[in-house]
Amino acid sequence: MKLIFLGPPGAGKGTLAVKAVEILNVPQISTGSIFRSAIAAQSPLGLKVKAIIDAGKLVDDETTIELVKERLTQDDVKNGFILDGFPRTIPQAQALETFSTIDKVINFDIPDSGVLERLGGRRVCRMCGFNFHAIFNKPSKEDVCDHCGGEVYIRDDDKPEAVQKRLEVYREQTAPLIDFYREKGLLLDIDASPMVDEIAVSFKKALGL
Ligand code: ADP
Ligand code: ZN
Numbered sequence: 001m002k003l004i005f006l007g008p009p010g011a012g013k014g015t016l017a018v019k020a021v022e023i024l025n026v027p028q029i030s031t032g033s034i035f036r037s038a039i040a041a042q043s044p045l046g047l048k049v050k051a052i053i054d055a056g057k058l059v060d061d062e063t064t065i066e067l068v069k070e071r072l073t074q075d076d077v078k079n080g081f082i083l084d085g086f087p088r089t090i091p092q093a094q095a096l097e098t099f100s101t102i103d104k105v106i107n108f109d110i111p112d113s114g115v116l117e118r119l120g121g122r123r124v125c126r127m128c129g130f131n132f133h134a135i136f137n138k139p140s141k142e143d144v145c146d147h148c149g150g151e152v153y154i155r156d157d158d159k160p161e162a163v164q165k166r167l168e169v170y171r172e173q174t175a176p177l178i179d180f181y182r183e184k185g186l187l188l189d190i191d192a193s194p195m196v197d198e199i200a201v202s203f204k205k206a207l208g209l
Pocket of ligand 1: 008009010013014030031032033035052053056057058059060064084085086087088089092157166
């Protein structure tokens with residue numbers, strides 16, 4: 001199954017993706033995680049995108065499209081994939097149509113208040129990328145990942161100034177994808193406000209699993 005996870009920053013796409021990967025047995029492809037790994041490795045890609053991402057802006061379409069196009073040539077996506085964080089603009093969606101088909105687009109529906117609450121408390125493992133929350137889902141040992149022992153930290157783009165910018169960018173550039181995919185009959189809306197276990201149930205129901 002080839003899926004796109006669409007929704008504002010902090011909607012819980014990455015958190016559900018961890019469960020969806022187990023349910024569907026397909027890999028998650030998170031452009032944000034790929035960029036963050038590149039930044040950590042100080043690769044040419046990482047050096048190019050660091051300032052853009054920290055400011056809450058979007059990496060340019062050309063770079064992002066090339067990255068995903070290349071990723072989708074790898075062997076592990078033969079049975080499908082979950083695209084988490086791509087496409088984020090209409091040109092990205094149009095480009096995607098030239099190199100892959102998509103079965104369904106999961107639209108994570110959540111009000112801005114929910115987004116601010118989640119991003120404000122988000123803590124991320126530097127090593128495996130697992131998402132924690134300072135109030136709702138704390139690591140059992142402070143600042144240490146329960147899954148891999150990595151350091152749990154606050155992403156630079158989760159700082160308040162960048163969060164406002166990301167919401168603005170979402171509304172202007174990404175939200176138009178909702179109608180784009182609805183018109184193609186691919187959109188499945190799920191209520192992203194509850195806790196992740198409940199969202200996983202709606203997710204399975206929406207896909208008829
Ligand atoms: P979130 O968890 O808030 O949805 P991501 O981890 O998906 O954020 O992405 C973090 C940042 O990486 C984005 O704010 C953006 O700067 C960059 N990025 C990720 N995916 C894309 C994309 N498809 N196009 C452009 N920039 C992207
Ligand atoms: Zn970890």
